[in-house]
Amino acid sequence: MKVSRVNIAYVITRSDSVGGAHVHVRDLSIHLLGKGHQVTVLAGGQGPFTQELRDQGIPHRSLRYLARSICPSRDVRGILELRRELSALMPDIVSTHSSKAGWLGRLAAKSLGLPVLFTAHGWAFTEGVAKRERRFYAFAERLAGPFADRIITVSEHDRQLALAYRVAPPKQVVTIHNGVPDVPLALRARPERQPPRLVMIARFEPQKAHSALLSAIAGLADLSWELEFIGDGPLLEAVKAQVNGLGLEQRVRFLGARKDVAERLAGAQVFVLISNWEGLPRTILEAMRAGLPVVASDVGGVHEAVMEGETGFLVPRGQVGALRERLLRLIRVPDLRIQMGRSGRARYEHYFTFERMYHETMAVYQEVLAARRQRSKP
Known part of the structure; x- marks a missing residue:
């Protein structure tokens, strides 16, 4: 299947560490750029992750107000900051990663009429998290769920958890297992x-x-x-x-x-x-x-x-x-x-190869964009 060129903006909360979500975004960005797609990573602050993006030649922008902790006044600034950046970029699709980036990024993208996805690298309301926190995060995800064109979970367990907590209807949530590039x-x-x-x-x-x-x-x-x-x-x-x-x-x-x-x-x-x-x-x-x-x-x-x-x-x-x-x-x-x-x-x-994950992810991107084109027809 021929894949049209896509302009993608990735949004992730923090740059002061490099975890699984960061590596996921980095590896996808490298591969997409190599295939001729446009990629820009929007990340909160600066640190080891933004240094890796620089080392890999991945276009990126550091955001001042996107932070992990919850602060209503700062978060409002974060939405406005994201909206300004996305308005300047006007990507074909916005892909958000990690909870805070997922909430603010979805709101900012939808306010501009941009298609937006959220990838959950493990829910904050999963088993093992304190009950009070689970209730709060489940409530927050139910509020944010309708703003995503698709929600990607990295395991079927997390997909079923999202459905059990009524985060989104089944057709909106898709499982794409993580994949990693091979080594010599x-x-x-x-x-x-x-x-x-x-x-x-x-x-x-x-x-x-x-x-x-x-x-x-x-x-x-x-x-x-x-x-x-x-x-x-x-x-x-x-x-x-x-x-x-x-x-x-x-x-x-x-x-x-x-x-x-x-x-x-x-x-x-x-x-x-x-x-x-x-x-x-x-x-x-x-x-x-x-x-x-x-x-x-x-x-x-x-x-x-x-x-x-x-x-x-x-x-x-x-x-x-x-x-x-x-x-x-x-x-x-x-x-x-x-x-x-x-x-x-x-x-x-x-x-669990990277190639399998990449092709399944691109299929979701193309599906969301095709649905958008269909809705925009007179």
């Missing part, structure tokens, strides 16, 4: 190597459960293993203190935010992601791409990527004993790591 053969892992190195890539924030992982693996101190944490965030010092309190400072390394994630995964033997809630984490897909077995919390859409007992293990939220038992099996049995790593790589190749 040299960046495939060797899961059989000893002693096994475990790696967890995640920001140190309440969403992630670094503490639970440490509590679990502290009970395996008599075995040979290493653990790497990649990421930064407000809870970093608290986790470091826990490591010292458990006497694991010689076994656990903190590498901070890294740009060589693929290389770190290639040198690992097990990938771990312990969380309180998730959408569909890109880091899990990157680990499967590398050929690593995955141990992850059974939250959100994680079970749509990790096949229990086949590509890794799923652990119920908060169950430290079950987590310890799964880690024990993988640390002790190199052949199990090899088998699960191969199965994970095959699953990545079949379901």
